[in-house]
Amino acid sequence: MAYSDTVMDHFENPRNVGKIEDADGIGEVGNARCGDIMKMYLKIDNDVVTDVKFNTFGCGAAIATSSMATELIKGKTIEEVLTLTNKAVVEALDGLPPVKIHCSVLAEEAVKSALVDYYKRSGRQMPKALQDFKIDEDAHDS
Ligand code: FES
Numbered sequence: 001m002a003y004s005d006t007v008m009d010h011f012e013n014p015r016n017v018g019k020i021e022d023a024d025g026i027g028e029v030g031n032a033r034c035g036d037i038m039k040m041y042l043k044i045d046n047d048v049v050t051d052v053k054f055n056t057f058g059c060g061a062a063i064a065t066s067s068m069a070t071e072l073i074k075g076k077t078i079e080e081v082l083t084l085t086n087k088a089v090v091e092a093l094d095g096l097p098p099v100k101i102h103c104s105v106l107a108e109e110a111v112k113s114a115l116v117d118y119y120k121r122s123g124r125q126m127p128k129a130l131q132d133f134k135i136d137e138d139a140h141d142s
Helices: 005-012 060-073 086-092 098-122
Strands: 025-030 037-045 048-057
Touching: 005 060, 025 098, 037 060, 037 098, 048 060, 060 086, 060 098, 086 098
Parallel strands: none
Antiparallel strands: 025 037, 037 048
């Protein structure tokens, strides 16, 4: 399966690349098998993601999925961001080859781990959806 034009666009012109110095939440996840690493920075104001940046040291699909994930969560409320799934990211990219689905899992996990970090730093009560969040090691084997 070839990559969609949307994947190629986000790979060649990734959105929101970089770092937020005074981020409210930072998430870093990695895939032990391929060695790729994704870092996500969130700025949160009044329960809204006002800014997001990412740095991904990894494959093209990992770059494209992190870029799309940032586009999908920017300006959204935390509640909305919590409903983000890797499937939604893949759909927004017009699909990914099956062997690359795990790259999109990394993007969902990076966003969620940045939110977990935000709640830890702010001392606020973590929503149930995040209390149950744990990195899905199985997804990393595909
Ligand atoms: Fe590692 Fe894509 S091959 S995240």
